[in-house]
Amino acid sequence: MSDTPKSKDPMAVSRRAMMAGSAAFGAALFAPSTLLAQDYPTAEVNVTGLAVTDTTVTVGILHSVTGTMAISETGSVQAEKLAIAQINEMGGVLGRQIEVIQEDGASDWPTFAEKARKLLVSDKVPAVMGCWTSASRKAVLPVFEQNNGFLYYPTFYEGLEQSPNVIYTGQEATQQIIAGLDWVKETKGANSFYLLGSDYIWPRTSNKIARTHIEQFLGGEVVGEDYYPLGHTQFNSVINKIRLRRPDVIYAIVVGGSNVAFYKQLKAAGINMTEEDPILLTISVTEDEILGIGGENMEGAYACMKYFQSLDNPNNIAFVEAFKEMWGEDIVIGDVTQAAYLGPWLWKAAVEKAGSFDVDKVREAQVGIELDTAPEGYVKVHENHHLWSKTRVGLAKADGQYEVVFETAELVEPNPFPEGYQ
Numbered sequence: 001m002s003d004t005p006k007s008k009d010p011m012a013v014s015r016r017a018m019m020a021g022s023a024a025f026g027a028a029l030f031a032p033s034t035l036l037a038q039d040y041p042t043a044e045v046n047v048t049g050l051a052v053t054d055t056t057v058t059v060g061i062l063h064s065v066t067g068t069m070a071i072s073e074t075g076s077v078q079a080e081k082l083a084i085a086q087i088n089e090m091g092g093v094l095g096r097q098i099e100v101i102q103e104d105g106a107s108d109w110p111t112f113a114e115k116a117r118k119l120l121v122s123d124k125v126p127a128v129m130g131c132w133t134s135a136s137r138k139a140v141l142p143v144f145e146q147n148n149g150f151l152y153y154p155t156f157y158e159g160l161e162q163s164p165n166v167i168y169t170g171q172e173a174t175q176q177i178i179a180g181l182d183w184v185k186e187t188k189g190a191n192s193f194y195l196l197g198s199d200y201i202w203p204r205t206s207n208k209i210a211r212t213h214i215e216q217f218l219g220g221e222v223v224g225e226d227y228y229p230l231g232h233t234q235f236n237s238v239i240n241k242i243r244l245r246r247p248d249v250i251y252a253i254v255v256g257g258s259n260v261a262f263y264k265q266l267k268a269a270g271i272n273m274t275e276e277d278p279i280l281l282t283i284s285v286t287e288d289e290i291l292g293i294g295g296e297n298m299e300g301a302y303a304c305m306k307y308f309q310s311l312d313n314p315n316n317i318a319f320v321e322a323f324k325e326m327w328g329e330d331i332v333i334g335d336v337t338q339a340a341y342l343g344p345w346l347w348k349a350a351v352e353k354a355g356s357f358d359v360d361k362v363r364e365a366q367v368g369i370e371l372d373t374a375p376e377g378y379v380k381v382h383e384n385h386h387l388w389s390k391t392r393v394g395l396a397k398a399d400g401q402y403e404v405v406f407e408t409a410e411l412v413e414p415n416p417f418p419e420g421y422q
Helices: 015-030 068-090 110-123 134-146 173-188 201-217 236-245 260-269 289-295 314-327 335-354 357-366
Strands: 056-063 097-104 128-130 151-153 165-168 192-198 221-228 250-255 280-281 302-305 379-381 392-396 403-408
Touching: 015 392, 056 068, 056 110, 068 128, 068 289, 068 314, 068 335, 097 250, 110 128, 110 134, 110 302, 128 335, 134 165, 134 201, 151 289, 151 335, 165 201, 165 289, 165 335, 173 201, 173 221, 173 302, 192 201, 192 392, 201 221, 221 236, 236 260, 260 289
Parallel strands: 056 097, 056 128, 128 151, 151 165, 192 221, 192 250, 250 280, 280 302
Antiparallel strands: 302 392, 392 403
């Protein structure tokens, strides 16, 4: 996928796309009037020497657009650029147009740290939208905390973290892992699980939480657990083990380009996710990854996330229309892509609530910010810097989309440090 829109200007957006998206967000959040820069003098709204002028404010985007994680992170870049373009069409932030410095983490954690330092120290951006894997987030976290930067992190993750310098717009473990395992136990009667993941922080920590929940709270059994390096493409040996042990559920947390090989090889081995096969439940395959995997190789699998492109609500319909208008009709939108889209809007809301671009003031203003216009539905920033949100389960279809088969009745409160799972 390309991260450059159809227009030659990478921040350009058509009037139709702007109207489709900003109508959903702007009217509810930022009415009744556009804020003017002259009412917010730079000397007053930028006392810490950030990249703010009388007419512009520069933010950072830091994702992998090369390497094995590009298949997953490109959508985040696209979503963030769409949100920024729509915000600029509405008048910007405190009357200033948003400019972007984009850096490539290149699927390499030291590179993420290096680029984060550049954005904060050299470019002096007041906010960065970025990272995908927990490894990349852990790599940049000391940089943000030492330099008092502000990161909007869009990926569902393992929890067990809370930083004053990060807003986590994806779900943490209690909102995704535990809720998904409860669903497959209650609705499918699942008792035995095979845990499979890529070999880094998020899959290992997530599966530690999953194992604890399966064994101690669900009375189930883990019959196998394996990990493979990022970019790994040979899964036949573990597929053979799965076939021999016949778990009720394959719990898959494979990420990036490895997903393409895994699901194709799973199908080639005769595991077609029919009633006779183990249930496949993933928390890592969004519509973005299915685009590379192929819908025919994912059909019948389940995913537990907070957002699916197929959600039928006015906010999401407007968002999908705007996204396709900017990036092309064949584009797809996954959970992390939608969570990335929230970042610039949450930052704008906090800046304008604070009346300042300075990080300490924005941080204080961010807690309690509500969006009832998010594509996923109503969300709110918790004091622990995560979002209240619903949990949903989707059934993968041959066309590459998910059919929503379950959602929680209420928002799930984020709890990044659940008792008994640490």
